Amino acid sequence: MLGLNPCDGGGAEVGVTETTTIRQEYKHPQYQNFVLIDCPGVGTLKCPKEKYLKLIDLQNCDFVIIISCSRFKENDAWLATETTKAKKKFYFVRSKIDQDIKSESEKQKGIKSSEVVTKVEDYCKKELSALGFEKAVVFIISSRFKLREKFHLKRLINTLLKDLPILKRDALIFSISLTIKPVLDEKKTSLMERIGKIATTAACRVFSEKTGLRILHEEIEFYQEQLGVNEERLIGFARQMDMNIDALKKKIDLRSSIILNDPLKFREFCLCETLSRKDIPVYDHRSTVEKCFSRKNYKRYCYAMYDLLMMCYEESEKILKLISTKV
Numbered sequence: 001m002l003g004l005n006p007c008d009g010g011g012a013e014v015g016v017t018e019t020t021t022i023r024q025e026y027k028h029p030q031y032q033n034f035v036l037i038d039c040p041g042v043g044t045l046k047c048p049k050e051k052y053l054k055l056i057d058l059q060n061c062d063f064v065i066i067i068s069c070s071r072f073k074e075n076d077a078w079l080a081t082e083t084t085k086a087k088k089k090f091y092f093v094r095s096k097i098d099q100d101i102k103s104e105s106e107k108q109k110g111i112k113s114s115e116v117v118t119k120v121e122d123y124c125k126k127e128l129s130a131l132g133f134e135k136a137v138v139f140i141i142s143s144r145f146k147l148r149e150k151f152h153l154k155r156l157i158n159t160l161l162k163d164l165p166i167l168k169r170d171a172l173i174f175s176i177s178l179t180i181k182p183v184l185d186e187k188k189t190s191l192m193e194r195i196g197k198i199a200t201t202a203a204c205r206v207f208s209e210k211t212g213l214r215i216l217h218e219e220i221e222f223y224q225e226q227l228g229v230n231e232e233r234l235i236g237f238a239r240q241m242d243m244n245i246d247a248l249k250k251k252i253d254l255r256s257s258i259i260l261n262d263p264l265k266f267r268e269f270c271l272c273e274t275l276s277r278k279d280i281p282v283y284d285h286r287s288t289v290e291k292c293f294s295r296k297n298y299k300r301y302c303y304a305m306y307d308l309l310m311m312c313y314e315e316s317e318k319i320l321k322l323i324s325t326k327v
Contacts, residue, residue, distance in 0.1 A: 034175035
């Protein structure tokens with residue numbers, strides 16, 4: 001969810017032995033209100049069932065993801081029941097499916113990964129049904145970078161977004177740093193919904209052209225950050241793929257930064273009369289609010305933001321394709 005690999009700093013410790021013995025919070029580096037909480041398993045010596053709900057502070061959680069790398073057990077079912085009683089959502093996630101696929105392929109040559117996924121999913125549902133969850137939904141995932149999109153992660157994220165209230169939904173999608181296509185698609189949609197509002201503010205007559213362009217510049221920087229094509233994220237991707245940062249920029253034809261980093265080019269782009277003219281939000285000309293802003297600049301700014309958003313999105317897609325061949 002934070003877009004980290006096991007070797008990166010800032011994430012939960014991983015290992016072959018128990019590594020989570022206390023409730024540990026992990027705040028998003030940019031969005032401090034987005035907090036992921038790693039909790040120890042139910043029923044351990046340090047976290048007995050009787051004290052567990054208080055220890056994890058269930059009442060202050062929006063949802064609970066119950067993760068198992070093997071079987072779901074009675075304690076998992078108990079936690080799901082208690083989460084429901086607290087009027088919170090819970091989700092069963094079966095992790096490390098890549099290890100199951102590898103193990104099964106060694107025992108049965110030619111078996112398809114989809115067959116292993118179905119087998120594991122059916123088994124988990126059977127277990128949960130025996131524990132009282134007859135219609136349980138199980139999300140099968142692998143956290144290995146190259147396999148993150150391959151199984152049910154898209155479905156899990158879409159379910160989380162669907163189940164959250166609108167305000168928290170937007171907060172969640174902008175807080176997720178995970179760079180996979182389903183997340184990028186959601187981010188693009190949410191960013192597109194902001195275009196009309198930002199353009200209205202930037203085109204306000206009380207602002208100078210310089211101020212309006214600064215507002216647009218900040219929004220495009222936000223696009224780059226969200227879609228993973230700002231300098232910081234690019235350095236991380238280059239390191240991950242053992243590439244020179246300049247070589248990576250050239251490989252993905254990074255045009256957005258060239259425009260953004262040159263004030264003259266940025267101004268020319270935003271005030272250009274021949275941009276995409278796609279079907280994007282246009283302010284209602286009958287509104288009395290129109291008197292307060294330049295309709296001409298509003299349209300220009302809408303088109304400029306749309307084109308730069310699509311430019312950042314396409315650059316991000318190129319990075320994903322490059323990663324899939326390198327990692």
